[in-house]
Amino acid sequence: MAKPTTVADEGRDVLNGRPAVHDKKHPLAGSAAAVDERLGVGKITKFGLRKVFPDHWSFLLGEIALYTFIVCLLTGIFLTIWFKPSMAEVEYDGSYQLMKGLMVSEAFASTLDISFDVRGGLLLRQIHHWSALLFVASVTVHMLRVFFTGAFRKPREANWLIGVGLLTFALLAGFSGYSLPDDLLSGTGLRFADGLIRSIPIVGTWVEFFVFGGEYPGGLIISRLYMVHILLIPGLLLALISAHLALVVYHKHTQYPGPGRTENNVVGYPLFPVYMAKAGGFFFIVFGTMVLFGGLFQINPVWLYGPYDPAKVTAGSQPDWYMGWLEGAVRIWPNWEWHIGSTTWSWAIFLPGVGLMGILFTALGLWPFIEAWITGDKREHHILDRPRNAPTRTALGVAGMTWYGFFWIGGANDIIATRFQLSLNDITVFLRIAVILGPIIAFFVTRRICLSLQRADRERALHGSETGEIVRTPEGNYYEDHVPVPAGELHALTQHIQYPVLVADDGTGPTGVAGTPKVSRFRERLSRWYLGRDIRKPTREELEDAHHHEAQHAIGTGSPEEDVKVPEHSGRH
Amino acid sequence: MNTESKRRRKSLARPWLLVLALLVVGVAYSAVIPQTSSADTEMTQQIAEGKALFDVSCSSCHGLNGEGQTTGPSLIGVGAASVDFQMGTGRMPAARAEAQIPVREVQYSQEQIDAVAAYVATFGPGPAVPEASQYEPEGLSEEEIARGGALFRANCSACHGIVGGGGAMPEGKQAPSLADTENVHIYEAIRTGPQQMPMFSKDVLEDEDVRQIIGYLNEASEQPQYGGLGMGNNGPVSEGLWIFLLGIGGLSLVAFWIAKNGARAR
Numbered sequence: 001m002a003k004p005t006t007v008a009d010e011g012r013d014v015l016n017g018r019p020a021v022h023d024k025k026h027p028l029a030g031s032a033a034a035v036d037e038r039l040g041v042g043k044i045t046k047f048g049l050r051k052v053f054p055d056h057w058s059f060l061l062g063e064i065a066l067y068t069f070i071v072c073l074l075t076g077i078f079l080t081i082w083f084k085p086s087m088a089e090v091e092y093d094g095s096y097q098l099m100k101g102l103m104v105s106e107a108f109a110s111t112l113d114i115s116f117d118v119r120g121g122l123l124l125r126q127i128h129h130w131s132a133l134l135f136v137a138s139v140t141v142h143m144l145r146v147f148f149t150g151a152f153r154k155p156r157e158a159n160w161l162i163g164v165g166l167l168t169f170a171l172l173a174g175f176s177g178y179s180l181p182d183d184l185l186s187g188t189g190l191r192f193a194d195g196l197i198r199s200i201p202i203v204g205t206w207v208e209f210f211v212f213g214g215e216y217p218g219g220l221i222i223s224r225l226y227m228v229h230i231l232l233i234p235g236l237l238l239a240l241i242s243a244h245l246a247l248v249v250y251h252k253h254t255q256y257p258g259p260g261r262t263e264n265n266v267v268g269y270p271l272f273p274v275y276m277a278k279a280g281g282f283f284f285i286v287f288g289t290m291v292l293f294g295g296l297f298q299i300n301p302v303w304l305y306g307p308y309d310p311a312k313v314t315a316g317s318q319p320d321w322y323m324g325w326l327e328g329a330v331r332i333w334p335n336w337e338w339h340i341g342s343t344t345w346s347w348a349i350f351l352p353g354v355g356l357m358g359i360l361f362t363a364l365g366l367w368p369f370i371e372a373w374i375t376g377d378k379r380e381h382h383i384l385d386r387p388r389n390a391p392t393r394t395a396l397g398v399a400g401m402t403w404y405g406f407f408w409i410g411g412a413n414d415i416i417a418t419r420f421q422l423s424l425n426d427i428t429v430f431l432r433i434a435v436i437l438g439p440i441i442a443f444f445v446t447r448r449i450c451l452s453l454q455r456a457d458r459e460r461a462l463h464g465s466e467t468g469e470i471v472r473t474p475e476g477n478y479y480e481d482h483v484p485v486p487a488g489e490l491h492a493l494t495q496h497i498q499y500p501v502l503v504a505d506d507g508t509g510p511t512g513v514a515g516t517p518k519v520s521r522f523r524e525r526l527s528r529w530y531l532g533r534d535i536r537k538p539t540r541e542e543l544e545d546a547h548h549h550e551a552q553h554a555i556g557t558g559s560p561e562e563d564v565k566v567p568e569h570s571g572r573h
Numbered sequence: 574m575n576t577e578s579k580r581r582r583k584s585l586a587r588p589w590l591l592v593l594a595l596l597v598v599g600v601a602y603s604a605v606i607p608q609t610s611s612a613d614t615e616m617t618q619q620i621a622e623g624k625a626l627f628d629v630s631c632s633s634c635h636g637l638n639g640e641g642q643t644t645g646p647s648l649i650g651v652g653a654a655s656v657d658f659q660m661g662t663g664r665m666p667a668a669r670a671e672a673q674i675p676v677r678e679v680q681y682s683q684e685q686i687d688a689v690a691a692y693v694a695t696f697g698p699g700p701a702v703p704e705a706s707q708y709e710p711e712g713l714s715e716e717e718i719a720r721g722g723a724l725f726r727a728n729c730s731a732c733h734g735i736v737g738g739g740g741a742m743p744e745g746k747q748a749p750s751l752a753d754t755e756n757v758h759i760y761e762a763i764r765t766g767p768q769q770m771p772m773f774s775k776d777v778l779e780d781e782d783v784r785q786i787i788g789y790l791n792e793a794s795e796q797p798q799y800g801g802l803g804m805g806n807n808g809p810v811s812e813g814l815w816i817f818l819l820g821i822g823g824l825s826l827v828a829f830w831i832a833k834n835g836a837r838a839r
Contacts, residue, residue, distance in 0.1 A: 100718075101719050122799065133812060184735075298800035304793070306722060314740075315732050316740050318807075321810075412807075414740060418747050425743055
């Protein structure tokens with residue numbers, strides 16, 4: 001690590017004409033050698049420091065998640081020093097006068113103490129909460145990047161699954177965390193979770209009694225959530241993040257298509273010194289941004305919400321953003337309920353609450369395998385897809401985001417109603433239609449846009465870019481001159497693999513012996529739906545032909561017949 | 574003197590006698606009946622003024638005797654407090670029928686409002702306009718104000734939201750924000766239950782409780798914004814919006830800048 005310094009010292013010695021002292025060792029060399037002899041770190045360090053990463057802004061979204069997690073760990077340690085995870089009632093006697101003399105839980109009182117009586121406590125609390133919001137947000141956005149660029153494909157399916165696990169635990173970390181202060185808002189959120197648990201048919205009530213140690217709210221839930229929030233989930237997150245990063249190193253980072261980038265290399269800069277500087281700097285920028293957020297913007301003002309009391313719910317109660325879509329789903333769901341004998345089956349809570357979460361996470365977990373099955377793709381991929389080159393996947397992703405987005409809006413329906421002077425009932429009716437129609441429209445629009453972009457790519461590859469120069473031929477024809485796109489760009493436009501649509505077979509082998517079909521009719525239809533609309537990328541012959549054609553224009557040696565074609569040709573683009 | 578002229582004089586004397594008798598009776602009556610005080614005259618005058626205003630501005634919807642029609646509810650028994658609230662916040666007279674009559678610029682002077690209130694109070698007994706001592710929160714201790722907060726969360730925040738920021742109700746109605754509401758109007762609203770709001774009688778919330786609630790609201794709105802800018806004060810909704818706009822958006826720009834500037838080749 002200290003090598004450059006040593007080299008510089010020697011160089012100066014040479015310039016000064018003094019004999020270089022070759023046996024003079026770096027002061028750390030001895031201890032470094034000692035550590036290396038015992039722990040073998042030299043090899044690992046050498047390997048790690050020379051590791052190459054490609055450069056792209058979207059690769060830093062995952063880094064935001066990592067850094068906000070670290071910020072959460074650091075600020076969280078500070079908060080645990082003062083927080084008391086107890087639901088025992090005490091009389092509040094801190095500095096916040098609007099709570100003076102009220103009976104509150106120790107958890108709530110200690111949160112107020114952290115906010116008003118611990119030096120720097122409110123800042124740290126706010127940094128912690130903002131970082132938690134950004135943590136889940138960056139995990140989500142990072143996941144979207146991975147999805148739309150196809151980075152989940154072989155060999156990274158396992159890492160995608162770890163990512164789905166990380167998202168799950170990130171949600172749980174956030175939820176268990178904001179429930180801890182035992183304020184009116186978080187208590188309402190806990191009540192919501194209690195409702196979800198209870199809505200599970202048959203076992204719901206038993207699970208509720210298990211989770212809350214009796215009837216809601218009981219006196220245990222805060223200390224249980226505390227254990228979950230500061231021990232269980234951070235531990236799981238740390239383990240999964242380590243595995244996630246280890247797999248990134250093992251698989252090597254994916255890269256966007258470009259000149260010199262193949263499935264067998266990684267084009268970028270080494271970890272040391274370039275990425276040490278870049279990632280290290282970015283860590284401090286993320287940390288600094290979170291400190292600014294914590295210092296400038298109020299978040300979760302529990303002193304305004306007041307202590308939790310199961311009898312009270314305030315208007316405008318919302319969960320943190322990542323639970324908002326489930327809240328919205330429950331708000332707009334029709335009141336489906338069965339009454340059989342003396343029992344109630346509350347589908348209006350179970351389906352949107354538990355069901356949608358199940359659908360989303362099942363779909364996320366299975367997607368890499370479903371896609372590989374539809375396309376019949378068994379190759380390894382290290383070059384990322386441009387989203388337009390996987391139009392059906394991109395369209396499905398946007399449809400999913402639209403679906404999520406409308407449920408999300410539902411979670412804020414009362415805020416929207418009051419801020420925009422709309423009727424709550426109208427918003428509900430609109431959203432019930434929009435969650436079904438919106439994704440369908442989004443799917444077709446997105447796929448159409450992707451195909452148009454593919455078509456534009458093909459045009460650009462074949463005919464080059466417009467120069468803006470109008471050329472007049474001796475015959476009086478006009479056309480706009482085109483120049484071929486640079487080789488690097490041409491590569492990026494045409495490097496992607498286009499998969500053939502799978503063809504169904506009846507299982508008859510080459511010897512004429514009947515067997516089970518490898519590709520069923522259903523799979524063929526699915527494959528046609530998924531792949532069948534791609535705009536064929538130009539072949540090598542087409543490209544050479546087109547370039548030959550352009551070249552003739554450029555040097556002005558086209559034969560008269562070819563020149564006649566020019567107006568048609570230029571009219572095409 | 575002839576008898577003719579005597580007879581004529583006699584016939585003139587009879588009407589005169591009647592006039593004299595009437596005068597005597599009238600003076601005697603005025604001496605006997607109880608004196609009307611000047612205050613009562615003013616009250617009558619105020620009610621008359623109120624009736625005049627009511628006939629012009631209110632009766633088209635509420636009926637000529639405040640009996641109510643399809644367009645406006647009956648005002649019998651709503652009391653002066655209700656009129657003072659509805660007109661004093663500019664809700665009445667309403668511009669048009671809508672889901673909820675909104676707060677507008679106050680159309681009448683306080684004297685005119687008092688006149689209409691006095692007139693409407695004659696329809697039937699109802700809550701009177703409160704004395705300042707009933708609603709002004711002066712002299713409350715910190716503990717009492719904190720208790721007002723607990724009462725607010727128990728009775729009011731289900732509709733008016735956290736610290737009275739307002740909340741949505743079905744069919745385009747809403748519980749308005751209490752941030753700019755006068756103390757007296759808060760008291761009157763609690764006692765009269767305007768529009769969607771339920772009425773809280775003195776059996777449910779004593780005057781002392783109402784004072785504590787008002788004290789809490791005043792105190793809460795005077796509090797500094799601990800922790801920084803509220804950014805819309807919509808709780809987690811605005812927090813989520815800003816973490817995506819500024820957090821993800823801003824840091825993506827930084828990421829773009831970091832990735833754009835590669836290492837310089839040596």
